Amino acid sequence: MPGKPDVGGDAADRSGISANRRTFMGTVGAITGASALGGTALADDGDEKTEVGGEGSRTDGDARNAILVIPDGAAQAHISGARYLKAYREDSEEFPLNVTPGGTTLHVDQAEQIGGMSTYPDNPDRTPITDSAAAGTKTYSGAIGGVGSEDEYTPVKTILEAAHEAGMATGLVTTTRITHATPAAFATHVPDRGVEDEIARQYVDDGNVDVLLGGGKRHFDPEERDDGEDMLARAEEQGYQIAETEAELADADSGKLLGLFGSESDRSAHMSYYVDREYVDDTDEPGLVEMTEKAIDILSDCENGFFLMVESGRVDHQGHANDNAITHEQLECDEVFGTVLDYAEDDATSETFAMQVADHETGGMSLGWDAYDMDWGAIDDIRASLEHLESAIDETGDDRGATVDVVEEHTGFELTEGEIIDITGGDLAKVLNKRTQMGWSSDSHTAEEVPSYASGPNAEFFGRYFDNTEVAVGIAEALGLEFEPGREIDYEFRD
């Protein structure tokens, strides 16, 4: 099997870097000391479903399962914004006097431990601001599952791979392309996040991930891949069921699963934003809560337990775009974390470690701009993404009346003459933010520490400030997996 990891015990000895240096190069997923058994997927045999989980044997930890929820790009303002939106919806009359955590509870409030996490990367230029790839593995920006530099890239083992080798079932769920940086950093190894065709190939050929749900069909589809290889057919050969709609996801009830979803207009890219899925498109995409429930349902069949990462991946995109609808997306993520905590609580046969933490902040988002006030009714009324609005306005050509109608249809705002001029000039985000008084300092990532929430075995490990390299350490401890940060491996990737 091409690209199958060799986890020979002397890999670490080939490292040319100092021990001190390697401490900082430890990755979220870096792990060592696990058994050398690569997972082998069982071929599908008629109606017989492929079993999930590897063939390894597992040393029990306090936790049987671990679930990590990542709202990509979400720091405190995003979390607080979800609370404001929820409070406004639950009782707009009492608002904001019901924004107190006791009055409007988010699921993150139920976590046993609150902490904070540093996110800086290990870049040659020493910038303190990471991208999502380097946030998944403490490395240079752009690297997936490895350290060093683009010229001297060294793959390292991830927590997901270690879990798989210990016989656990594994899953990656996201609203971005499944080949995007955050999920990719848990299971694949390439020097540059841009080679998503190769990331898709590694997912399929390595078969380490039992459940893969997200967007990005174009990197599996022979008609869209540069090399023309049919990763969909090959995935089926590897024992994966393939689902492309909400209905097909619902039908999949056990065995390895590759779900590739998207809007009807663009099935091959990211999945739609929450507001577009919910209010705009006549879509057959599942929601992130449904995807999470399905992943847990399938993975929990594995006697050795499971590791699951769920990413609310487009919070980040809305941060980049300075889109008010980000609060809707973050509230969906909170529902996902609630689903995870409910499973952890209901699961009578085992213990589940559950954690929510972002990879970095995006947008320098703040709840307030220049008026000592905000309009949460207006934020609640925004029922389409900025991307959808911009696209719909583009389609009107220069028709100002049609632009007014588009904006009113999706936001309820009756535009002023000045606002129409600003929108024509390309300032739609600014017009909407002026209305809502949501503030943004950036269209990029920022470096503040992000809040974290942990429950279950070893949660106390995260009741403090910690570095992102410690996430995999704490999860490994919870699961009883041996762990060494930054353990290098031999891995053949294709350029």
Place this chain on the structure above:
Amino acid sequence: MPGKPDVGGDAADRSGISANRRTFMGTVGAITGASALGGTALADDGDEKTEVGGEGSRTDGDARNAILVIPDGAAQAHISGARYLKAYREDSEEFPLNVTPGGTTLHVDQAEQIGGMSTYPDNPDRTPITDSAAAGTKTYSGAIGGVGSEDEYTPVKTILEAAHEAGMATGLVTTTRITHATPAAFATHVPDRGVEDEIARQYVDDGNVDVLLGGGKRHFDPEERDDGEDMLARAEEQGYQIAETEAELADADSGKLLGLFGSESDRSAHMSYYVDREYVDDTDEPGLVEMTEKAIDILSDCENGFFLMVESGRVDHQGHANDNAITHEQLECDEVFGTVLDYAEDDATSETFAMQVADHETGGMSLGWDAYDMDWGAIDDIRASLEHLESAIDETGDDRGATVDVVEEHTGFELTEGEIIDITGGDLAKVLNKRTQMGWSSDSHTAEEVPSYASGPNAEFFGRYFDNTEVAVGIAEALGLEFEPGREIDYEFRD
């Protein structure tokens, strides 16, 4: 004694508001059920020092003392910024790989519990964004120590008053005018924060606060007060020693103390910013750490224990100004919290509850603007406040060469032609932020939940998200003081 609080037990019964409503109107300082004994200051008798603490008797709690540190306007980006600055200073070669909490420790890291606090006020217009007055008492923006509206203002009891009545010593320490909203909300009662002469009078005439250290001499000085009353003389009659310089502060070693500090150029307003105190002015102002140490030293003489609030009050002003030097100010605040934790640890005879939490965020500050990079060397090099720089540049008139010199002297930046033009146009903050890549979304306050740090008895109460009304509740629990949020009192204030 004019304005002395009447704490008759039936005050609450006169409330016309519902129980549910009153829950939201509970104040940070609101407390009831305490003994009805007002504190009486002992007159100074020759060399005999006035004793600190009231005459009440105290029911012991798990904590003997409580110290609350408030970095006004500081949310996570401010805390993280202090860590980046400290890490850069400790090892600029390794930076940012030493920004990990394990590599560069802030004193907040030593707190036993991390949590988050909601900050919205109870305004008639239902804005979710508070001012510092309403953050001290959950009330309408501008109100000090009371609820309702400017027309129908009702004073409520504060945690400091309750501590005083229970015989504890009390202190308020800040870098703003001592009559500014945050300290005032702990011990005075006026419908509008603007009447600082009256706030000063209440401090002096009520004598509830044993140690008062900050700026704002103008509100005590007969030559600057509108009514010409001499609050300095009256404070001495009440038994207060008065200190106006670092040396005089050092000399005060016991007894009631009123310290009114300021820069030599403006002794009557706020104290200077940290960077101006440290690097610019030939000043005789004490630092906030010294002030805190002195307050603790004096207050700990009281057998009944003490309550102390220390505010790093000008973090907020630098947030409004979008001033990079805010990170220096926040780092001073972290040193203050370290001083507090050290006292709590060293204090063998008793237990001290210690907490740091802001009243709200200011500036929508973010660590990053638009370049996926920041220049922390440049931030470290900024050794004067924006206010000082603007003032010094103003003094140069139109002399561009002198402007260049002023900026280079205090920041090390060699200005470009374009930057000189921008500065002449009034964009100094923008020029500096472009250099450092610090981001700001606002020049006002914002509504995100702020991080909190608590240690000592009852710290676990704060290991979660909570509302600002719960701060006084948790402190009262730690101290064993009975508490009811929003307990109304009769109090005669002067219009």
